[in-house]
């Protein structure tokens with residue numbers, strides 16, 4: 001009993017420090033036993049972050065990455081386990097999270113996603129579905145890894161939730177609603193209290209609402225926050241603790257509220273555009289949310305302006 005208490009305390013101590021002991025980009029980090037996080041090289045190769053969960057008999061990968069990102073991660077998984085990679089989960093349809101699906105499929109994996117991911121692919125990946133060239137073909141012009149690969153859409157789809165549970169490990173793939181895209185999925189490990197967020201939560205100036213909704217982003221993150229994760233593995237940027245989710249949520253709440261004030265005055269989009277530098281500066285004074293202000297800030301402000309009925 002005493003030994004058990006000791007190991008529990010040691011585990012708690014280790015777990016409290018995990019988010020602080022940050023691994024470098026490209027370094028696999030075991031954030032909980034059998035639960036891995038790998039920060040992709042976003043700056044040079046546009047790679048997203050990847051996670052993997054080692055179950056008793058197989059491995060579940062979280063986010064397929066670009067093909068070159070998948071090629072980079074695969075040997076790092078193989079370093080730790082020879083178990084078959086049976087599933088790869090796309091947190092959403094974007095190329096940096098899903099274009100590497102073929103790499104995992106060639107390993108024998110089935111591609112899993114919220115049904116909104118397939119719907120989005122049918123909408124944007126028109127080339128794959130017999131129409132005019134879509135996003136994939138556009139990306140392939142600038143990326144040799146994409147040009148050499150093929151797009152494999154997810155074929156195992158879930159409406160709200162899908163559960164993997166072998167008695168030892170449990171992973172819940174959950175759709176809480178629209179955020180970064182219409183098909184955002186989270187991977188939640190209730191035992192380890194680890195949450196993989198995809199791009200619904202990032203750690204840095206990487207938000208983009210082009211395929212999603214700023215207004216709906218807030219309740220989606222609130223639902224994720226209610227899980228009370230201990231470790232948050234974002235779609236881009238460093239792994240963090242629950243504060244990362246809090247700050248991401250505060251950023252979108254603040255952006256929404258600031259733009260709403262604008263809409264309420266009856267001012268038009270041109271006035272909002274003019275006020276953008278001041279808006280950036282105002283939000284930038286809040287140290288909890290300044291980290292999220294990047295190149296897509298103006299686009300997100302304009303998006304929520306439209307969502308709020310601004311003219």
Ligand SMILES: [Zn+2]
Pocket residue numbers: 092094097180199
């Ligand atoms: Zn994305």
